[in-house]
Amino acid sequence: MDKHYNIMSSCNNSLALYITVQLYSISDSLKDSIVDFYLFHKDISPQNLDLLDSLCKYLHNINFHSVKVPEPEKYDILAKHGGGWVGEAYFHFVHICFFQIA
Numbered sequence: 001m002d003k004h005y006n007i008m009s010s011c012n013n014s015l016a017l018y019i020t021v022q023l024y025s026i027s028d029s030l031k032d033s034i035v036d037f038y039l040f041h042k043d044i045s046p047q048n049l050d051l052l053d054s055l056c057k058y059l060h061n062i063n064f065h066s067v068k069v070p071e072p073e074k075y076d077i078l079a080k081h082g083g084g085w086v087g088e089a090y091f092h093f094v095h096i097c098f099f100q101i102a
Contacts (some may be wrong), residue, residue, distance in 0.1 A: 003033035010040035010069075016048040020055055027059040038065045 007026060011019060017038065026035055031092075037056065049066050056064035 003030070003032060005033055005035045006038065007035055008038045008040060011044070012041065013048060015045045016041075016044045019052055023052070023062060024053055029063060033061060035063060036092055037062050038067050040067045040069050042069050051067045062073065063097065 009019060009022060023037065026037065039052065045102070051101070053064045056062040
């Protein structure tokens with residue numbers, strides 16, 4: 001495995017189990033690569049985080065990173081003007097912009 005990818009996603013606790021589909025897809029599509037998967041969130045339960053981490057260990061080529069977003073209420077203004085999306089939808093977008101600028 002000589003290729004390495006960083007992939008970010010975000011969601012809230014009610015959608016956390018749908019991340020499993022994303023993880024299976026990433027693992028299958030990038031089976032000859034190592035993936036660092038970053039999940040930005042504000043309130044995902046420890047049980048769901050443990051489930052996602054265990055799944056990544058089972059898949060062997062994905063390293064799971066839980067990123068609890070500090071001060072998530074700052075994203076509410078984006079959600080207010082974003083056409084019905086919740087604040088979590090913007091967590092990874094803002095961090096991508098920050099990391100590209102920094």
